Amino acid sequence: MSRILVVDDDPEMRELVAASLADEGHDVTAVGDGVAALIEAGRRTFDAAAVDVMLPEMTGFEICRRLRESGRTFPVILVTARDAVDDRIFGLDSGADDYLTKPFSLAELNARIRAQLRRQATVPTAPAMVEAGDVQLDTTAVRARIGGRTVAFSVKEFSLLRFLLVEAPEPVTRAAILTEVWGSAEHFDPTIVDQYVSYVRRKLAGAASTVTIATVRGVGYRAEAPE
Template identity: 70%
Template sequence: MAKILVVEDDPEMGTLVERGLTDEGHDVTLVRDGNAALGQALGEDFDAAAIDVMLPEMSGFEVCRRLRELGKDLPVVLVTARDAVDDRVFGLDSGADDYLTKPFAIAELNARLRAHLRRRAAGTPTVAQAGTVRLDTVAVRATVRGRDLPLSVKEFSLLRFLIQGSPEPRSRSAVLEEVWGSSEHFDPTIVDQYVSYVRKKLAAADADVAIRTVRGVGYALDVHHP
């Protein structure tokens, strides 16, 4: 069981999220605005937070930024109806760990929170590196030879998981469990799609790292030494 802070100003949505997380076994505190969220976070230690972006008085972006300034390093999932790339980037730059777009299934929110909580409990290293590719898991920033490698949250998490498992291959089910939080609620072909996205970006950045398909198993990371 984890202590989860939920920040949602819509009463119906807030109740729905609270019930869904409680049914999962979590201890949930629901507040309606950003100021209340900061007050709760200062008074209690939470294991994770799900924060709506469009809040009265203070946006979810600002709440997340202030939590980080206060030294709160709990996993934060921003929840919003806005799906523009700039919004997602702004959210991650504010210190969020993940970004979930409405409408969403409560099972997916639960899955993402489980994945973040599992990584925190395992003490995931703050830097993952393979060849010229470097991932800063705190800033959620990827670079190749010091130059930014633009990755979505899921692409970043996928590449990090492959780097940490290298040179052993990772199965699709293992990737789903780690990156998407569950191998039951997602089609395994989504892993193939995201591997394709990351491959193209690594190639475009002239990285010395490539993702290799291991037939009948999954995927592994190869570093090409000169």
Template identity: 75%
Template sequence: MAKILVVDDDSEMLQLVSASLTDEGHTVTSVSDGIAALIAAGGTDFDAAAIDVMLPEMTGFEICRRLRQSGNDFPIILVTARDAVDDRIFGLDSGADDYLTKPFSLAELNARLRAQLRRQAAPSASAPVLEAGDLQLDTTTVRARVAGRVVAFSVKEFSLLRFLVASAPEIRSRTDILAEVWGSPEHFDPTIVDQYISYVRKKLSAAGSVVSIATVRGVGYRADVPAPA
């Protein structure tokens, strides 16, 4: 069905996860460290990856960052015993698509991967380049410009901004945002949305954009885009 990269230095866990995914019909490449993971990704077009965070020498966060820097855009699920909100935010900022905390069931990991693969395969309803006010969002290159100048957003920040701008002037709830940007509203603290809204606001403001994000108390968030002059 899909080619999955699994990275874990715990040999027993690596074997269990790999066997479970193989039973689901996937082709699994299992490695125990970051260097091996990067080498594997350089030679195989993976469809998704499950990466343990606490690895020797190179953490799962670093592996995720390097994969994204190398242009690998397949879904990545980070697996870790660290469940603090700051850890989840750090993982998502590294380029991860989902975050699964230990202990977890193999059935849940399989379900999370299926959800990510469905989202990856679904055709995008949005145009390749979304323009609003002085903001231009290129969904192909995941690059944002304000008045022609490139503004650096993380993958999650970009996805959040794109969703709100594409929805404008509609108000989007935290649940809507979690479902669209993170893919699983049931498994994330809704306050993570507030944190990312703050990141995006600061970057839009620093860039001098006319586009802003409004808070509608008790409802959610809305992108405010001035009408053309």
């Protein structure tokens, strides 16, 4: 039995989602605002969460960001009527693992949660430190240092760079990156990988890093660092 946190200020929708997840055999805790969500996350260990974005006082984006800052790593699926690309990117940068737009079917939400739970069960334990060239990634604190200086990366940028460095010198496909970083190669446009590679390249270049990301034609991307 998995413990699922549901956060939605609409009582009817909250009850529908909670009942649907309970029917799937999950232990569900449902709350109506961000403060209650953070309190529950501090009290109990959850396996996944479905969080509405448009909440009073504290948005789903902020909830997700605070969960990550407090060290909570369970998958978070943001649910929202806002489907603009910028909103999806902002949500993912806040630390969300998936993004579901309204209207949605309860069956699809259940499927997304099952996919995230399967992914969590099969992800190997990452090394505490990943190093290549002048880049050091502390995977526990989600902190990056380049040439001895701390450089700010969003959660998704950090995860993308970590994956490329761990797999180097082998190239990785966009599908593999989507599965590793976003949790699914089915629900996201592969071009989002290109966007995030561009963001990471810009930050590496801005820090004058010796690590670069090469495009491998017909395959995807590869991290390159001096021996």
